[in-house]
Amino acid sequence: DQQVKQNSPSLSVQEGRISILNCDYTNSMFDYFLWYKKYPAEGPTFLISISSIKDKNEDGRFTVFLNKSAKHLSLHIVPSQPGDSAVYFCAATGNQFYFGTGTSLTVIP
Amino acid sequence: KAGVTQTPRYLIKTRGQQVTLSCSPISGHRSVSWYQQTPGQGLQFLFEYFSETQRNKGNFPGRFSGRQFSNSRSEMNVSTLELGDSALYLCASSSEGTAEIEKLFFGSGTQLSVL
Numbered sequence: 001d002q003q004v005k006q007n008s009p010s011l012s013v014q015e016g017r018i019s020i021l022n023c024d025y026t027n028s029m030f031d032y033f034l035w036y037k038k039y040p041a042e043g044p045t046f047l048i049s050i051s052s053i054k055d056k057n058e059d060g061r062f063t064v065f066l067n068k069s070a071k072h073l074s075l076h077i078v079p080s081q082p083g084d085s086a087v088y089f090c091a092a093t094g095n096q097f098y099f100g101t102g103t104s105l106t107v108i109p
Numbered sequence: 110k111a112g113v114t115q116t117p118r119y120l121i122k123t124r125g126q127q128v129t130l131s132c133s134p135i136s137g138h139r140s141v142s143w144y145q146q147t148p149g150q151g152l153q154f155l156f157e158y159f160s161e162t163q164r165n166k167g168n169f170p171g172r173f174s175g176r177q178f179s180n181s182r183s184e185m186n187v188s189t190l191e192l193g194d195s196a197l198y199l200c201a202s203s204s205e206g207t208a209e210i211e212k213l214f215f216g217s218g219t220q221l222s223v224l
Contacts, residue, residue: 006151009149032211034212036213036215041217042217042218043113043199043201043215043216043217043218044152044199044213044215045215046212046213046214049212089151089152091152091213093211095165096142096154096157096165096167097142097154097201097213098154099144099151099152099153099154100151101149101150101151102151102152
Protein backbone atom coordinates (compact mmCIF):
# COMPACT_ATOMS: atom_id res chain seq x y z
CA ASP A 1 0.00 0.00 0.00
CA GLN A 2 1.79 3.10 -1.30
CA GLN A 3 1.01 5.92 1.10
CA VAL A 4 3.19 8.42 -0.75
CA LYS A 5 2.91 8.60 -4.52
CA GLN A 6 4.83 10.34 -7.24
CA ASN A 7 2.84 9.83 -10.41
CA SER A 8 5.38 11.27 -12.83
CA PRO A 9 8.36 8.96 -13.24
CA SER A 10 10.25 11.52 -15.30
CA LEU A 11 10.35 15.22 -16.13
CA SER A 12 12.42 17.22 -18.63
CA VAL A 13 12.90 20.97 -18.31
CA GLN A 14 14.98 23.57 -20.09
CA GLU A 15 17.76 25.22 -18.13
CA GLY A 16 16.55 28.44 -16.50
CA ARG A 17 12.92 27.37 -16.45
CA ILE A 18 10.87 26.20 -13.47
CA SER A 19 10.77 22.52 -12.49
CA ILE A 20 7.68 21.37 -10.61
CA LEU A 21 7.71 17.95 -9.01
CA ASN A 22 4.53 16.63 -7.47
CA CYS A 23 3.71 14.22 -4.68
CA ASP A 24 0.44 12.94 -3.21
CA TYR A 25 -0.13 11.18 0.07
CA THR A 26 -3.01 9.35 1.69
CA ASN A 27 -2.41 9.58 5.45
CA SER A 28 -3.59 12.85 7.01
CA MET A 29 -1.60 12.05 10.18
CA PHE A 30 1.81 12.64 8.61
CA ASP A 31 3.82 15.24 10.58
CA TYR A 32 6.58 16.27 8.22
CA PHE A 33 7.25 16.07 4.55
CA LEU A 34 10.68 15.99 3.00
CA TRP A 35 12.33 15.95 -0.39
CA TYR A 36 15.46 13.99 -1.10
CA LYS A 37 17.67 14.14 -4.15
CA LYS A 38 19.58 11.17 -5.47
CA TYR A 39 22.40 10.96 -7.98
CA PRO A 40 23.36 7.61 -9.55
CA ALA A 41 25.57 5.42 -7.36
CA GLU A 42 25.01 7.67 -4.37
CA GLY A 43 22.58 7.61 -1.47
CA PRO A 44 19.74 10.15 -1.33
CA THR A 45 20.55 13.48 0.31
CA PHE A 46 18.13 15.70 2.16
CA LEU A 47 16.98 18.73 0.18
CA ILE A 48 14.15 20.54 1.95
CA SER A 49 11.33 19.83 4.38
CA ILE A 50 8.05 21.28 5.54
CA SER A 51 6.04 20.81 8.70
CA SER A 52 2.38 19.89 8.42
CA ILE A 53 1.49 23.20 10.13
CA LYS A 54 2.96 25.24 7.29
CA ASP A 55 2.00 25.58 3.66
CA LYS A 56 5.27 26.83 2.20
CA ASN A 57 8.98 26.59 2.88
CA GLU A 58 11.70 28.19 0.82
CA ASP A 59 15.44 27.57 0.62
CA GLY A 60 17.23 29.39 -2.15
CA ARG A 61 16.07 28.06 -5.49
CA PHE A 62 13.93 25.37 -3.85
CA THR A 63 10.40 25.89 -2.53
CA VAL A 64 8.07 23.24 -1.18
CA PHE A 65 4.32 23.81 -1.08
CA LEU A 66 1.92 21.78 1.02
CA ASN A 67 -1.81 21.57 0.38
CA LYS A 68 -3.21 19.57 3.27
CA SER A 69 -6.80 19.55 2.07
CA ALA A 70 -5.68 17.98 -1.21
CA LYS A 71 -2.99 15.85 0.48
CA HIS A 72 -0.56 17.16 -2.07
CA LEU A 73 2.90 18.66 -1.98
CA SER A 74 5.10 20.01 -4.68
CA LEU A 75 8.72 21.02 -5.09
CA HIS A 76 9.53 24.03 -7.23
CA ILE A 77 13.05 24.62 -8.52
CA VAL A 78 13.65 28.06 -9.99
CA PRO A 79 15.73 28.51 -12.05
CA SER A 80 16.54 24.94 -12.99
CA GLN A 81 20.20 24.10 -13.59
CA PRO A 82 21.81 21.08 -15.30
CA GLY A 83 23.27 20.03 -11.93
CA ASP A 84 19.72 19.57 -10.67
CA SER A 85 19.35 16.52 -12.92
CA ALA A 86 18.73 13.68 -10.48
CA VAL A 87 15.99 11.51 -9.05
CA TYR A 88 13.83 13.30 -6.49
CA PHE A 89 11.99 11.40 -3.78
CA CYS A 90 9.32 12.88 -1.58
CA ALA A 91 8.88 11.40 1.87
CA ALA A 92 6.51 11.71 4.79
CA THR A 93 7.02 10.84 8.43
CA GLY A 94 4.64 9.03 10.70
CA ASN A 95 5.98 6.16 12.77
CA GLN A 96 8.50 5.66 9.97
CA PHE A 97 9.57 7.34 6.77
CA TYR A 98 7.39 6.66 3.75
CA PHE A 99 8.94 7.37 0.37
CA GLY A 100 7.46 7.91 -3.05
CA THR A 101 8.73 6.07 -6.12
CA GLY A 102 10.78 9.01 -7.34
CA THR A 103 10.75 11.42 -10.28
CA SER A 104 13.77 11.57 -12.56
CA LEU A 105 14.43 15.21 -13.46
CA THR A 106 16.50 16.08 -16.51
CA VAL A 107 17.49 19.70 -16.99
CA ILE A 108 18.45 20.33 -20.59
CA PRO A 109 21.23 22.92 -21.14
CA LYS B 110 31.98 14.12 10.84
CA ALA B 111 32.11 10.92 8.82
CA GLY B 112 28.96 9.97 6.94
CA VAL B 113 27.06 6.71 6.83
CA THR B 114 29.31 3.90 5.61
CA GLN B 115 27.99 0.81 3.88
CA THR B 116 30.01 -2.23 2.91
CA PRO B 117 30.44 -3.79 0.50
CA ARG B 118 29.51 -1.46 -2.37
CA TYR B 119 28.81 -4.29 -4.79
CA LEU B 120 27.90 -7.90 -4.29
CA ILE B 121 27.10 -10.74 -6.67
CA LYS B 122 25.42 -13.84 -5.33
CA THR B 123 23.54 -16.81 -6.73
CA ARG B 124 20.04 -17.94 -5.93
CA GLY B 125 19.73 -19.79 -2.65
CA GLN B 126 22.77 -18.18 -1.05
CA GLN B 127 22.64 -15.79 1.86
CA VAL B 128 24.20 -12.37 2.21
CA THR B 129 25.12 -9.97 5.00
CA LEU B 130 25.35 -6.23 4.48
CA SER B 131 26.95 -3.83 6.94
CA CYS B 132 26.20 -0.25 7.91
CA SER B 133 28.05 2.15 10.19
CA PRO B 134 25.92 5.19 11.09
CA ILE B 135 27.04 8.73 11.69
CA SER B 136 28.71 9.03 15.07
CA GLY B 137 26.12 9.73 17.75
CA HIS B 138 23.17 8.52 15.69
CA ARG B 139 21.24 5.77 17.42
CA SER B 140 18.63 5.03 14.78
CA VAL B 141 19.49 2.94 11.73
CA SER B 142 16.99 2.01 9.06
CA TRP B 143 17.27 -0.06 5.90
CA TYR B 144 15.61 0.45 2.54
CA GLN B 145 15.43 -1.49 -0.69
CA GLN B 146 15.45 0.45 -3.93
CA THR B 147 14.36 -1.17 -7.17
CA PRO B 148 13.44 0.48 -10.48
CA GLY B 149 9.83 1.64 -10.35
CA GLN B 150 9.36 0.78 -6.66
CA GLY B 151 11.14 3.67 -5.05
CA LEU B 152 12.47 3.20 -1.57
CA GLN B 153 10.80 0.38 0.30
CA PHE B 154 11.24 0.39 4.05
CA LEU B 155 12.71 -2.82 5.47
CA PHE B 156 13.21 -2.15 9.18
CA GLU B 157 14.50 0.31 11.72
CA TYR B 158 16.68 -0.31 14.74
CA PHE B 159 17.11 1.96 17.71
CA SER B 160 19.42 1.15 20.61
CA GLU B 161 19.76 -2.48 19.47
CA THR B 162 16.00 -3.02 19.29
CA GLN B 163 13.93 -3.37 16.15
CA ARG B 164 11.42 -0.56 16.37
CA ASN B 165 9.62 -0.84 13.05
CA LYS B 166 9.38 -3.41 10.31
CA GLY B 167 8.23 -3.10 6.73
CA ASN B 168 6.31 -5.60 4.67
CA PHE B 169 9.12 -7.96 3.69
CA PRO B 170 9.35 -11.73 4.16
CA GLY B 171 11.18 -13.26 7.09
CA ARG B 172 14.17 -13.99 4.86
CA PHE B 173 15.13 -10.38 5.50
CA SER B 174 16.48 -9.78 8.97
CA GLY B 175 18.73 -7.36 10.74
CA ARG B 176 20.38 -6.47 13.95
CA GLN B 177 22.07 -3.55 15.64
CA PHE B 178 25.09 -3.67 17.88
CA SER B 179 25.87 -1.64 21.00
CA ASN B 180 28.00 0.76 18.94
CA SER B 181 24.94 1.41 16.69
CA ARG B 182 26.49 -0.41 13.73
CA SER B 183 23.91 -2.51 11.94
CA GLU B 184 23.85 -5.56 9.72
CA MET B 185 21.18 -6.80 7.38
CA ASN B 186 20.92 -10.43 6.33
CA VAL B 187 19.02 -11.95 3.45
CA SER B 188 18.75 -15.73 3.38
CA THR B 189 17.79 -18.01 0.50
CA LEU B 190 18.32 -15.28 -2.09
CA GLU B 191 15.87 -14.93 -4.96
CA LEU B 192 16.35 -13.18 -8.31
CA GLY B 193 13.89 -10.49 -7.18
CA ASP B 194 16.18 -9.54 -4.31
CA SER B 195 18.50 -7.82 -6.77
CA ALA B 196 18.39 -4.20 -5.70
CA LEU B 197 20.23 -1.32 -4.15
CA TYR B 198 20.10 -1.63 -0.37
CA LEU B 199 20.37 1.65 1.44
CA CYS B 200 21.09 2.25 5.07
CA ALA B 201 20.16 5.50 6.77
CA SER B 202 20.88 6.88 10.19
CA SER B 203 19.18 9.63 12.10
CA SER B 204 19.59 11.46 15.36
CA GLU B 205 16.73 11.46 17.79
CA GLY B 206 15.76 13.76 20.58
CA THR B 207 17.18 16.89 18.98
CA ALA B 208 15.38 20.12 18.28
CA GLU B 209 15.89 19.69 14.55
CA ILE B 210 13.41 17.94 12.39
CA GLU B 211 14.45 14.37 12.15
CA LYS B 212 16.18 13.74 8.87
CA LEU B 213 17.68 10.63 7.40
CA PHE B 214 21.29 10.52 6.30
CA PHE B 215 21.91 7.82 3.75
CA GLY B 216 24.91 5.77 2.84
CA SER B 217 25.84 5.13 -0.79
CA GLY B 218 24.23 1.72 -0.68
CA THR B 219 25.14 -1.85 -1.50
CA GLN B 220 24.21 -2.97 -5.00
CA LEU B 221 23.23 -6.63 -4.77
CA SER B 222 22.92 -8.73 -7.89
CA VAL B 223 21.43 -12.20 -7.61
CA LEU B 224 22.17 -14.51 -10.54
